[in-house]
Structure formats: C-alpha cells, structure tokens
Amino acid sequence: MERRSFVKYTAAAGASLMLHPFASLASPTGKKIKLAQAGTGHRGSGFWGEDLIKNFGEYIEFTGVHDSNTGRMMRAQKRYGADVKAFASFDEMLEKVSADYIIVTTVDATHHEFIVKALKKGFNVITEKPMTTDEVKCKEIIDAEKSSGKKVIVAFNYRHSVHNMQLKELLAAERVGKITSVDFHWYLNVYHGADYFRRWHGRMNKGGSLWVHKATHHFDLLNWWLNSEPVEVSAYGSLDHYGKNNAFRGTNCRSCEHKGNCKFYWDMTKDARLMSLYAENEKYDGYLRDGCVWSNEIDIFDKMSAQIIYANGVTVNYSLTTYSPYEGWKIAFNGTKGRLDTWEDIPFMQKVQEDQSKKHAVEMSEADDGVKGEVREIIAMDNFAKKFEVYTTPIIKAGHGGGDVRMQRRMFIDTNDNPHHIMAGTRDGAMSILIGIAARKSIALKRPVKISELTDLVPKANRHDV
Template identity: 35%
Template sequence: MKRYVVCGVSKRAMDMFIAPIVHTFSDRGELVGLLDVDARRYQVCKQRFPELSNVPEYRPDEFDRMIRETNPDVAIVAGRDDTHVDYVIQGLKAGLDIITEKPMATTAADCQRIIEAESQSNGRVTVTFNYRYNPIHMKIKELISSRRLGRVTSVDLNWYIDTFHGSSYFQRWNRKRAFSGGLSVHKSSHHFDLVNWWIDQKPIEVFAYGALNYYGPEGEMNPRKVNGRFCGTCEDQMHCRYYRRWNTRSESSDVADDHIAGMKQQGKEQYTGYRPDQCIFDAEIDIEDTYTATVKYDQGALLSYSINFSCPYEGYRLAINGTEGRIETMEYHMPERVPFSVPEQTVDFFPLFGSKEVIHVVKREGGHGGGDPALLEDLFLGEDPTRPYPVLSGSRDGAYAVATGEAVWRSVEEHRPVQVEALLTCKSQT
C-alpha cells in the first residue's frame, strides 16, 4: 500500500485526489500528511473526510519534517500554480514519486529545473493532463497513430470559454501572471499538451498575438472604474452584465462546473483572507483574455490555435489535416449552460479521396468528459497495459506544454517569434 502526502489542500486536491484515495482506492493507498499555508483548509478537508481526522498537518516550511515523520512514497502537488515547482523538486530530492496538477510549473525554466532534479532522483514525475483521457481525444489519438490521416501537416484548434467559467479566472488568483503564468500557461497548457500528444511532435517555435479585451479596468462592460470590489458585496452588481448573467437578485447562482463547482459559496469558507469573487474589472489584472497563435513543430506540422475567455458558450472546434485525410470535431462543453440545443459530439473522418465517415464514440461518466476516472485508475492502479499507446504524462510532456504557453505570452509581449527550446534552456529567475 502506497503512502501519499498532499501539498496544497485545495478544492481541486480534495475532489481529484483526496476523495479517490479515501473512497475508491483505499485498499491501494493511504493519505498520511497534509501541507498547506492555510489552517482553515485542514478544517474543511477533515470536515469533509472524517477518516482523515488524525492525519498530521504541516506548514509550507515543514516539508522535510513531513517526509521524515510520515515516510511517504508519493507527494501529490495541487496548490497554487507557482508553488508547484518547490514541492516537486523537494519531493524528488527526497526520492519520492510526484503527482502534480497541471501546469507542472509556471515557467519553462522552472520546468527545466524539475527535469534536472528528476534525472538525479529515484522518483518520477507524473503530470495529470486528464484531457488526454477523454474518450473522444483517445479516439483521435487512435486515428492518428493508425496512420488513417497519413503524416499530420496542420492542426486548427479554436477553444471557447464561456462568460461563467472565463470570468472566474479573473475573479481568482489566476489573474496574476506571477501566480498562474497567465492563461496561456494555466489553461492553454492543457490544449498544447493534447496537440503534442496527438501528433507526437515537439513544438519548436511560436508566434502569437493576444490582448485583454473583456476584463480589466478598460473592459467595455465595466459599470464603473474603481478597484477593490467583490461580487458578493459590490454596489454595482445590478449594472454588471457578467454578474447578472449568472446570478439572481436574491441569491448567487448555483451553476455547477467541474472546475469551479460551488465556487461562489464554498470558496468564501475554505480560505482564510482570500475571496474568489474579486472584481473582473480590477486594475491589478495583468494577463490576457484572448490569444491567437501559430506553432511550428519539429516534424513540419503547424498548429493554428486560438482561445477566448468570454464567449456565449463553451467548447472547441478541431480539425487535423494529414497527407491522407482530415478529421473534424466540435464539442459543446457544459451543455446545461448553453442557451440552445447542441448536437452529439462525433469525430468526422474525411479521406483525401473518398466519402466521409462519422465516428460515434462510447461515452464515459466523470469529469472532463469521462477523462478523470480513467486517469485516476492509471494513477492509483498503474497504467492500463492493454492500451497500444502511452497516455499518462511525464515531466517532459509537462515542460513542453508550459514552454509553449510561455512562448505565446512572450511573443505577445515582445512582438517576435519565440523559440521553445531557448525557454527550456534558460535559467530560472526565481
């Protein structure tokens, strides 16, 4: 039985890792230590999981003490993005295996530090890119791996985040690049990893444009230019169209989301001195909400990517072209938040010479389109040996996803193409 410690007792940690250890995989592992900066999080966690009442608690500067006293096999890293690198490296130095939430770190240089630490450790890093495990995405991988498309030449990926989910990033700590790396790292690293995995090529150069179009003080729907507001107490509530879209006048909306379920209610109780309802029009926001990017890969493929964090609905459009065919798909994520009927997602295959084939994919229950349960099985039971291709992500996968995201915002800021490998060979500034 493996012994686990958790660094960062976030809601994500509780939902994605602690609950499965306690309820689903209790015969395979046990949680032996919790580490966080906020004692309130221990209380929330142990109220939810009474089985953990005797699990010891540690402050961020007590990592070594935690390892000595609990003798774990694995450290799970699930706190704020900018804290990942320190716990991953400390865990590797202690010889532990690491399971870390994406992004693995917030900068390419810190990712390189992790790779170097891993090379000198008996431990190994796993990055939880759960979107790989979505059945639709696994089917796309199968089609490409079986050469149905021939050699992949180009990818078009357009991602849409709706006004509920999109605005939430600007209410929370994600709004500061120092904490999240910006959304081209925090969010888009998911998407870059998918493309890297699908086509099995390495990104080498990025050119991008980006802007803060919707949020921040210059947002066109800002009812009044003033800083320091909170949605729950703001006197401008009734004049804010983002707030009115998802809240009634009598109480906050109870809209569910697999990332931020109950955020408006639970977040205020879970963290000391932190509110997840900060104003989306604050001047302190220093990240972008809109990107377009072109990515060049080492075997010649080109990616055309865009993402927008203030759309009427959530989902993506994907097309992948190859020398022998093309595949297309569109997903509407969280259809209960879409104000119109949506079609079932299929994968459409167009051979270069021949008729269209519509592929229906068997669905799975669970978060991220059924990806979360399959990922958890690989994490806690070991990788499924029947798969013909690897799915579980390692440190280099995590590094290339982050480096591509960093290259995007740097290209936006510096008005030039950015070499991905150059970012990975830079020394960390932290």
C-alpha cells in the first residue's frame, strides 16, 4: 500500500486554470463589492449574511435586504449594518439599491422570480442551490440571462471541498482510466434528515422534493466529476417513513401533546438563533420552523434511487436515504484500468464514534481547520494489481468540508482561481436540477425520462476540455 497526500492542486489542476468567468464583476481594488439580498432565513442571514460579513467584511458590504417576512428582514438589516436599507418590495429594492450582485436565498420555488427580475433590471445574481425547481422556471432564467447580458452564479459549495477537489483531480488525470460507471449513495441521519420534513422543504410545491433541493448537490458533483451531462434518468421513490407513516401527529413540536413519546420531538427553544429568526417572527406569516415530521401535508419522497445515463456513456446508480442511523456518503468509480473508492463520515469506515444528533450543527459552526491526525481517503486499485494505493487529504470540519468559505473566497477575492471550471453558472445549475426533475417525472410516469423532454439544451459528452 502506498499513501500520497495532496496539498493544493496537481499539475492537471494547474493546466486547467483559466480566467474566472465572472471576473469582470469584481469591484476595483480598494472598493468594496456591494450586495443586496432577497431572503433572510437561516441560510440567507447566516452563511450569506452575518458569516459573509465576518469572513469577508473587508471586501464586501450590504446595501439592501428584502424578505416577505418583515420581522426577519428587519432582523437582518440590524445585523448587516447601519447603512443597509430594508425593502418590503423587491421591485422597489431593484429600483433604488446600488449593488454589484443580488443574492437570492428565498424559498426554492420562488428563486426564478427574483433571479429573472434582477437580470432584467441589469443586475448580476448569486443564487443558492437549487437554481429553481422545474423545467419551465429553469428556461425563464436561462432566457433572461441570455437577453440581459448579465450573469448568474449558482452556489455549488460542495465542489469546493478539499476532498471533492482531490477526487476531481484524480478523475481528470484518468487515474483508473476512462470511467464507465458510478455507484453513489448518500445517507441523511434521523436528525438532519428529519429536519427537511419539519420545514417547508417537505412540500413539493416549495422545494421541488429532495430530488431537487438536496440531491442537486450530488448531481452537480457527478456532472462536474464526470465532466459530462445527463441524457436520461430512471427513478423510484416513495414516502415510507415520515408524513402519513405514523399513528399520531401534531402541528409543531413546541405545542405538541406527543412530545413525551415521539422520538422525533425537537426542542427549538434550546437554539437561540432559530428562536430569534423564526419563533419571534411567526406572527408575520405563520411559518413554523419546528413543524411536525408526521404532517399529512408532507408530499415529498423520503426514499429515492435513480439510474442516470450520461452523454459520455457513463451509467450512475444513485440513492438517497433520509432516515439513516448515521450521516455520510460513499462513492465508487469503475474505470477501464481500475476503480476509485471513497467516502465521508461513515462511522465504521472512518473508525470514529460521533454524536449523530449534533453532527450537522457542529459541522456548520466549525472553523476552517483540519482535524489533527484525521484524514479522508481515496482508494485507487488497478486491475490485476496486488496492492491498492491510498490518497489522503485532511478532514476539514467547516461547512461542507471547507467548501463554503472556499467558494465565497473565489467569488469575491481570488477571482482568477477557477481550477477545473469550479465556478458554476446557469448551465451547471440547469443540468443538476434537470436530473432531479426528470427523476420526479420518471416516478410519476413509470418510465425513463430523457433530458431532451425537459429542455432545448443539448447534453454534452465533454462539458469542458481540461
């Protein structure tokens, strides 16, 4: 067995460096980049708000905020700075605000409304993933970007993790030859997984199902790793655990009569930030952040599997489970010369014991530092070989394996650092959600669905030449 560690980029990555496609959006030296935001919920006011100011306040400043919930909007305004203006009307904000980017962090199904309006008013846009939730809205965004001459950046933070970059480099270097098939399995534990069913994400008309909201992360990674685009999806899915699948239910955890005998009871009152964000502002729109995971209104899938055929001939077998005892993922790439295997956070594979109830919250709050003495491994084994090779990178506990802060740094500071075309635009956003949309339709129609049924974008066998 031979071990190799990656420090930064291999020669393959260096060869792929190119001008950042959004470099022209950066402000002149010494002048802060101006941002305005639509959507000030947990992700919006945290990662795209207070965290952004804390980490990159020297380079950026907020000029305006908008949210349909007045309380959350005013809370964000207070925390972002004295000069930030709050707008009850998004249209008014676009008319009056000075901004280099509009950041869209609203409910997924409304992303297109804000993106299209901002583009038409001459603004560049940064949008949280997923870009939107169906093929019609997707086309509206692509058409608006084309006609406006402005650009949309889709925030695919998981590309930027150190581990995922290392995997990309090995694939780009054809370490195990031409890839022919992939097995990719993602596990959400009963704490983090259940949380999607407490929130608006549990409603199809809000988040497009976890095929779109959550799996867009995973599908984008596949598209990027394989440097190709999907042509056909066959899928299965059902709601077997949450929603209607329980003998009792309530409205929300705080007011529930079943707290004593429900394993999924969650005490939001112990989280000061969420109480401030949501409980104190329920009076404005009635949204309950601690909704019941057994609600009859839940209509998304909690068990999903799909087979994806790519334009370059690769076949992917994918699954997502939302009620696993542990959280993590594993993937295997089968190539003409061998196989790559890797994983994240599978306890028995990582040989660690973790408190699964706190795992996600701890990850999202950790500093961007490697964990001393702990590494992630990628196993490469050649056909006919007697030994395997291990590539390692440090485990970074910060948000999305360190991807969060690295993505924002590339957006606002290191704008020429674009290894392997890591910065994502509307085509990347479209090709990730179209897999999830096709999966939804495949389940409904009980047949494979071609990407060409959903878009006039022609899938490419080789997305980029690197």
